[in-house]
Amino acid sequence: MDVPLPDPLRPRIARVRSTHREGPEVCTLELETDQDPPAGFAPGQFNMLTAFGVGEVPISFSGDPAEPRRVRHTVRAVGAVSSALVRLHAGAPLGVRGPFGTGWPLPEAAGRDVVLIAGGLGIAPLRPALYQLLGARSRYGRLTLLYGARGPRDILFRRELDAWRTRTDLTVEMTVDHAARPWHGHVGVVTTLIERARFDAQRTLALVCGPEIMMRFAAEALGAGGIAPEAIFLSLERNMHCGIGTCGHCQLGGLLVCRDGPVVRYARVRDALRVREL
Amino acid sequence: MEPLEHIIAAHPLFAGLRPEYTHLIGGCVHNMRFEPGEFLLQHGAPAAEFYLLRHGRVALALGAPGRGTLTVQTLGPGELLGVSWLVTPYRWMYDAQALEPVGAIAIDAACLRAKSEADHDLGFELAQRFMAVLVRRLHAARLQLLDVYGTHR
Numbered sequence: 001m002d003v004p005l006p007d008p009l010r011p012r013i014a015r016v017r018s019t020h021r022e023g024p025e026v027c028t029l030e031l032e033t034d035q036d037p038p039a040g041f042a043p044g045q046f047n048m049l050t051a052f053g054v055g056e057v058p059i060s061f062s063g064d065p066a067e068p069r070r071v072r073h074t075v076r077a078v079g080a081v082s083s084a085l086v087r088l089h090a091g092a093p094l095g096v097r098g099p100f101g102t103g104w105p106l107p108e109a110a111g112r113d114v115v116l117i118a119g120g121l122g123i124a125p126l127r128p129a130l131y132q133l134l135g136a137r138s139r140y141g142r143l144t145l146l147y148g149a150r151g152p153r154d155i156l157f158r159r160e161l162d163a164w165r166t167r168t169d170l171t172v173e174m175t176v177d178h179a180a181r182p183w184h185g186h187v188g189v190v191t192t193l194i195e196r197a198r199f200d201a202q203r204t205l206a207l208v209c210g211p212e213i214m215m216r217f218a219a220e221a222l223g224a225g226g227i228a229p230e231a232i233f234l235s236l237e238r239n240m241h242c243g244i245g246t247c248g249h250c251q252l253g254g255l256l257v258c259r260d261g262p263v264v265r266y267a268r269v270r271d272a273l274r275v276r277e278l
Numbered sequence: 279m280e281p282l283e284h285i286i287a288a289h290p291l292f293a294g295l296r297p298e299y300t301h302l303i304g305g306c307v308h309n310m311r312f313e314p315g316e317f318l319l320q321h322g323a324p325a326a327e328f329y330l331l332r333h334g335r336v337a338l339a340l341g342a343p344g345r346g347t348l349t350v351q352t353l354g355p356g357e358l359l360g361v362s363w364l365v366t367p368y369r370w371m372y373d374a375q376a377l378e379p380v381g382a383i384a385i386d387a388a389c390l391r392a393k394s395e396a397d398h399d400l401g402f403e404l405a406q407r408f409m410a411v412l413v414r415r416l417h418a419a420r421l422q423l424l425d426v427y428g429t430h431r
Binding site: 119120121148149150154175177178179180181183184185186187188189191192195196210211213214217 | 337348414418424
């Protein structure tokens, strides 16, 4: 008997199993679906999530790929759809399509130092990569997470970051753009952490996720530190609709970001990112 | 104890500087330690000495009425603290407070300015190094101003 292939444009119905408030306007939704076996995902990939009656948005996976039944997405309320998703309560239905897109190049990271650079909500798509790196820690060299947020109250996954900071096999540095006392951590943009970080540029792979301006500055700072553009990967955000490279809304030069990204090699997009409104 | 000239030469700001210049600068410096909470610079005070940080972190901050103390930047080992000594009126524009025990090389600003005036080659060499720090900080400050993590609605 032929089993019909799933239609990538048709959402599956899922339910919110639980919600966790991460910060102002940011919430992690844990979903339950009737998929058996669960689809699984690669760190860096995304799902299209539908808030019924409102619309659909691409949201990266933020959970542990080793726990495919615990599908987690961290959402920030910035528009109508994401605001509707953040307002969902346990038991509420939503639509899910995916997983879509490219993941972080973790096989390429084997035997190398890895620097993860996150800005704001950009820590969410990097968290699955960090879970996977830590899950096979001996395969990699020095691991460093550099995380920048707007202010102390905007730092996401705070409890987990505190736990990671106690590890001796992972360096975690955080900074905020602005702070009032009693914050005693770093203040300054995340690129200043790159200048202070220790890494062997020749054997380092850099994974960068955050607002595009921040990623461009970070890539420049990494380049100034000796890391080649081929060893820098960014997670791009564009106006993704279909998720399968058909509709063309997310085109960036010769790329369809939903299909050829969101994770791309910096060397491949460096010139395109300098073109205004592209 | 390690000679101060060696410490200066090892600091990123002066890395690769010709030994005769390091020797000249060595005549303007002394070692300092600060306890957490102690001020290294105070807003409005004469910019008489600036610092090459060796250990510990320092917060650059300003008091804002009704908002408490706002930290605009933190600096740490290997970094330069204080640039207002470079231009008149030679007064600090921010407070700088030790967040943890801080070890630093203090450089007498008037002494270094006089030596730069007497030897323009030294002055040019130093100007290039300080300019690089200033440009990096300008870029960082502009990025900070953009508030890239805001929602911009």
